Amino acid sequence: AQSVTQLDSQVPVFEEAPVELRCNYSSSVSVYLFWYVQYPNQGLQLLLKYLSGSTLVKGINGFEAEFNKSQTSFHLRKPSVHISDTAEYFCAVRTNFGNEKLTFGTGTRLTIIP
Amino acid sequence: DTGVSQDPRHKITKRGQNVTFRCDPISEHNRLYWYRQTLGQGPEFLTYFQNEAQLEKSRLLSDRFSAERPKGSFSTLEIQRTEQGDSAMYLCASSLRRDRVTDTQYFGPGTRLTVL
Numbered sequence: 001a002q003s004v005t006q007l008d009s010q011v012p013v014f015e016e017a018p019v020e021l022r023c024n025y026s027s028s029v030s031v032y033l034f035w036y037v038q039y040p041n042q043g044l045q046l047l048l049k050y051l052s053g054s055t056l057v058k059g060i061n062g063f064e065a066e067f068n069k070s071q072t073s074f075h076l077r078k079p080s081v082h083i084s085d086t087a088e089y090f091c092a093v094r095t096n097f098g099n100e101k102l103t104f105g106t107g108t109r110l111t112i113i114p
Numbered sequence: 115d116t117g118v119s120q121d122p123r124h125k126i127t128k129r130g131q132n133v134t135f136r137c138d139p140i141s142e143h144n145r146l147y148w149y150r151q152t153l154g155q156g157p158e159f160l161t162y163f164q165n166e167a168q169l170e171k172s173r174l175l176s177d178r179f180s181a182e183r184p185k186g187s188f189s190t191l192e193i194q195r196t197e198q199g200d201s202a203m204y205l206c207a208s209s210l211r212r213d214r215v216t217d218t219q220y221f222g223p224g225t226r227l228t229v230l
Binding site for chain 1: 145147149154155156157158159162169170205207211215218219220221222223224226
């Protein structure tokens, strides 16, 4: 079984400041890693994913994440945030076999302070 | 490609009533997933289909819940005798599995259920 831990439930950041949202996972098998964003009353939109290859992954809206196998982490970063980045961010993992269901963390609410 | 759609977007019902939700996946996608998201939590897996076959159901899915995907296209999720604990956002996602490789899951906007 897999599990995902997002330690920060809320992260307030000033506009144009950098941000890092932390994600750690646990799995006995190889997994794929994802970050999704959820705006109020909407579904989930894929920000970026790590399947294999380069451990630094770039996504939409200027976000990037780095896969660190030794630390079992997949932290999300953005060098300069905007008001429009205010949303809930979910880290998720899945295997590449079987049901391939996504296992999500509890989410981090990013609030941008003007 | 119009994305994953769900209907209705919101449903308010009284305890004990039955409700049915519909999901239309991206047209060529052969896998379809249902998740449930409660307030302050991440989505949790409920069940999934490969074409029309329902291959797995989570233990979260009590016998009051049933899902179908009759022709391998759209899917329905029915909840019988709703309880207040069923209040949640129900999310549908679809993906394409081909040549033993599965693409990303794309999510619909969700159906928010409120049981009074």
